[in-house]
Amino acid sequence: MNYLSRLKSIPVLEGMKDEDLKALSELVKEHKTPAGEDLITEGETGSEMYILIEGKVDVIKKTIFGDPFVVASMDAGMHCVFGEIAMIDNDKRSATVRATSDCVTLSINRKNFDKFCDDRPECGVKLLRLISMNLARNIRKENDNLRMVYQALIEEIETG
């Protein structure tokens, strides 16, 4: 199956030529994930990056005690990208992504992503800019979380 029409509906890919989108559509896979199932599992290996086309997901991390907590909720309207950290650095998944409704996603693995960027560097620059923006946003969010937990720790020490 060719996912060209799916790709054409994604706002961040606007401006890409039809032939580029067609090449990209041949490198992606579609996944249908029922509500409650995990698309990505924290700690596992995996080199795919996903874009959410239909449905809703939660991004979940485990505390050091193994307790899960939801760090973000995303829906298809946001055309969110996830899984990009492990795709970029080839390391373990840093969070679980769980479908909270029936979901449709498109994925691309590291090998195909690299191939697409090398074959069509003008598109590669666009996609890598988007990924970098995502990663930068992620760092700032983690910074805020760290500050918040640090503040709670200091208050706990002072009043405890």
Place this chain on the structure above:
Amino acid sequence: MNYLSRLKSIPVLEGMKDEDLKALSELVKEHKTPAGEDLITEGETGSEMYILIEGKVDVIKKTIFGDPFVVASMDAGMHCVFGEIAMIDNDKRSATVRATSDCVTLSINRKNFDKFCDDRPECGVKLLRLISMNLARNIRKENDNLRMVYQALIEEIETG
């Protein structure tokens, strides 16, 4: 002044053609920063990304109480890049970078970086991959820090 020879000494730029490095060298600026001075100040605006050519720097963040703490130390042998978060997302500096010895850096601002990536997309893909790798590493480090402070908070609550 042209910084071609400087750029040629940077391992991550190996594999770039001479004409690409020459174009890049015309878009960068060299800075000499005495020990003790700040190259970047947390909270300020600024769109330059830096690469450390000579010397040593500390990356410093402030707690919510304004107390500085060193989150990383880097020396020129690592050919570290810093300032890339604000260059990518155009937001405020997320940390201070202070010279701990006399330093030489090369900087490129967002406008020139974008121009270089657009004009020479094959090089753009290489540079943006490096930046993405840097950002991903940064996220994983922040994740570890968050877990550590969270653990300390829980222990403080349980024993406090």
